[in-house]
Amino acid sequence: MRVLLVEDDEQLSTRLSERLRSAGFAVDLARSRADGEAWPDMDKIAVIILDLGLPDGSGMDLLTHWRRRKVACPILILTARGSWQDKVAGLNAGADDFVVKPVRFEELLARLHALMRREGGARENWIEDAGIRIDPIARVAECEGQPLSLSKQEFRLLSLFVRRAGQVLSQADIGEHLYDLASHYDLNAVEVLVSRLRRKIGRTRIHTVRGLGYRFGA
Incomplete structure (x- = not known):
C-alpha cells in the first residue's frame, strides 16, 4: 500500500x-x-x-x-x-x-x-476472496486454510488482488500500487511477480485479460 x-x-x-x-x-x-x-x-x-x-x-x-x-x-x-x-x-x-x-x-x-x-469498515483484520485469506496488519496469508510463504512484494500484490477482486488491473495499475514514484521498475517485473504468485496460490485464481491486464477471483 x-x-x-x-x-x-x-x-x-x-x-x-x-x-x-x-x-x-x-x-x-x-x-x-x-x-x-x-x-x-x-x-x-x-x-x-x-x-x-x-x-x-x-x-x-x-x-x-x-x-x-x-x-x-x-x-x-x-x-x-x-x-x-x-x-x-x-x-x-x-x-x-x-x-x-x-x-x-x-x-x-x-x-x-x-x-x-x-x-x-472491518472489525476483523482478515480479508477473504476465492479461497484466499489475508491479514494486512499481521501480513500473513492463507490459501484454502493453509499458510502461504510470500515475499514482501508477493504479499503486497496478493493484498491488492484480494481487495480489488473481480476488477481488471493493468500492469501499470499494479506497478503504481507496489512501487513508490521514485522507484524504477519495468512492466516485466510486474509480469514476473504475477507469475511467481500464481505458482503459490494456483494459476486459476489470477486470470489474464488479453490486452488489459489481470483479474483476481473465481
Whole structure:
C-alpha cells in the first residue's frame, strides 16, 4: 500500500521512509505544501502522514485543500506542535489522527493500521476472496486454510488482488500500487511477480485479460 509522507526534514523523512518500507508500505515523499497540492494520483494513496510546519506554508492549509478536493483517504498529522488548540484545529480540518513528535515508530505504525482498518469498515483484520485469506496488519496469508510463504512484494500484490477482486488491473495499475514514484521498475517485473504468485496460490485464481491486464477471483 502507498503512503504519502509530507515532511521537509530530510533526516526524519529518510529514517521514517525506511521504517515504513520495512513495514511493507510503498512510500512517496513530498517536501512542501506545493508538492502536496500538485501530487498526482491521489486516488492511489492509502494513507497520508502530514507535517504542519512546511517551508512554503501551513500543513493545515494543505489538509484543508485536500479535503475540499474530495481526497478521502485517512490523513494522520505528525507534528511537533502539541497544544490542544492545534489538535482541535487539525481534527476539525479533516485529519483522522494527530500524533505529536517524537513518537515511537511502533505506535505510529499501530495508528496507521488502525486508520486503514477503520477506512475499510472491518472489525476483523482478515480479508477473504476465492479461497484466499489475508491479514494486512499481521501480513500473513492463507490459501484454502493453509499458510502461504510470500515475499514482501508477493504479499503486497496478493493484498491488492484480494481487495480489488473481480476488477481488471493493468500492469501499470499494479506497478503504481507496489512501487513508490521514485522507484524504477519495468512492466516485466510486474509480469514476473504475477507469475511467481500464481505458482503459490494456483494459476486459476489470477486470470489474464488479453490486452488489459489481470483479474483476481473465481
